Amino acid sequence: NLETMEKIDELNTGIGNAWAITVDSDGTVFVGGDAKYIYRYNPYTREGKQLGYFTSSSTTVFDIVADENDVLYFTGKNKLYSYDQKTDKYTLICASLHADGKDTYSIAYSNGYLYVNVYGDANSDGVYTKAIVKYDTKTQQVVGSVDISKPLGSNNFVYDIHVVGGDVLIAGNSGLANMVAVDINTMELIDIGIAGGNYGGVSEE
Numbered sequence: 001n002l003e004t005m006e007k008i009d010e011l012n013t014g015i016g017n018a019w020a021i022t023v024d025s026d027g028t029v030f031v032g033g034d035a036k037y038i039y040r041y042n043p044y045t046r047e048g049k050q051l052g053y054f055t056s057s058s059t060t061v062f063d064i065v066a067d068e069n070d071v072l073y074f075t076g077k078n079k080l081y082s083y084d085q086k087t088d089k090y091t092l093i094c095a096s097l098h099a100d101g102k103d104t105y106s107i108a109y110s111n112g113y114l115y116v117n118v119y120g121d122a123n124s125d126g127v128y129t130k131a132i133v134k135y136d137t138k139t140q141q142v143v144g145s146v147d148i149s150k151p152l153g154s155n156n157f158v159y160d161i162h163v164v165g166g167d168v169l170i171a172g173n174s175g176l177a178n179m180v181a182v183d184i185n186t187m188e189l190i191d192i193g194i195a196g197g198n199y200g201g202v203s204e205e
Contacts, residue, residue, distance in 0.1 A: 009043075009046050011041065011048045013031055013033075013035075013039040013041075013048065013050075014035060014039070014050065015031060015032070015033035015034060015035040015037075015039055016033050016034035016035060017033045017034050017060075018031050018032070018033040019032065019033045019034075019060065019061065019062045019063070020032035020033065020061045020062055020063045020064040020074065021064070022064040022065055022066050022072070023066075024066045024070040024072075024085075025066075025068075025070055026070070027042075027043060027044065028040060028041070028042055028043075029041040029042075029043060030064055030066070030072055030083075031064075032061030032062075032063075032064050032074055033060065033061060034060050035061075036053045036054060036055050036056070036057075036058075036059060037050050037051055037052060037053050037054060038051045038054070038061070038064070038072065038074070038083060039051065051083065051088070051090075052088075052090065053090075054076075054081050054083070054090040054092075055076065055079075055081075055092075057077065059076035059077050060076060060103075061074050061075070061076055062075070062104065062105045062106065063075070063104075063105065063106045063107045064107070065107050065108060065109040065114070066109070067109055067112075067137065070085055071083070071084055071085070071137075072085070073107060073109060073114055073137070074107065075097070075104035075107055075116055076103075076104070077102075077103055077104075078096055078097050078098060078101035078102060078103060078104060078118060079092060079094060079095055079096070079097070080092075080093050080094035080097055080104075080114070080116065080135060081093065082137075093137075093140050094135060094140070094142065097116055097118050097133045097135070097142060098118040098120070098129075098131055098133055098142075098145065100120040100121075100129045100131075101118040101119070101120050101129070101131070101133075102118075102119060102120045102121060102129075103118075103119060104116055104117060104118050104119070105117045105119065105158050105159060106158055106159060106160055106161040106170075107161065108161040108162060108163050108168060109163075110163035110184070112136065112137050112138055113134055113135065113136055113137065113143075113184070114134070114135040114137060115132055115133070115134055115135075115161060115163065115168050115182075115184065116132070116133045116135060117130070117131075117132055117158040117161060117170070118130070118131050118132075118133050118145075119131075119158070129147075129149055130147070130148045130149045130158065131145045131146060131147050131148060131149070132145060132146050132148060132161070132168060132170070132182055132187070133145045134184065134187055144187040145187065146182050146187045146188060146189060148170065148180055148182075148189070158170050163184065167181045167182060167183060167184065167190060168181065168182040168184050170182070
């Protein structure tokens, strides 16, 4: 309770590390983490439910987003999934987001498009493959990507992405060399002159 600052409920999701949390337009909470399922929690009725399994393989869900129709999108192991609340169904909508992708961290949604941070193995210089992939939810196709390996250096973690106006802003954990902006229309990097900081996340403000 934000007014009294008291804990009013507690539940065991069975997810382990709850990396991903999002809220739909009705206020329902969805949690993802070190499990093969998404967990739903209604804060008004205080009811929780495991939403089946979306894969049989070991995976981690690091981020979840909801579109204007409250369809959920999330990633795991370079794959992209959706969950339709009306049909109570998971769908694997993209089996490979990036040719050199190994896993995914952050995801953002804007106007029918998903923007997903994909990373892969390190090269001989210790720089991990990192990219932002643009995915069209209407055609269910990858329609663009931009390599962000060079500006972000050896760090493979990009924890947060927000679409702000015409840009995707990216920030990572401690040790990140740069903060990067991407023009989502051209999928090209924009020089915003921010470097040398340790960023844990960005907000749309």
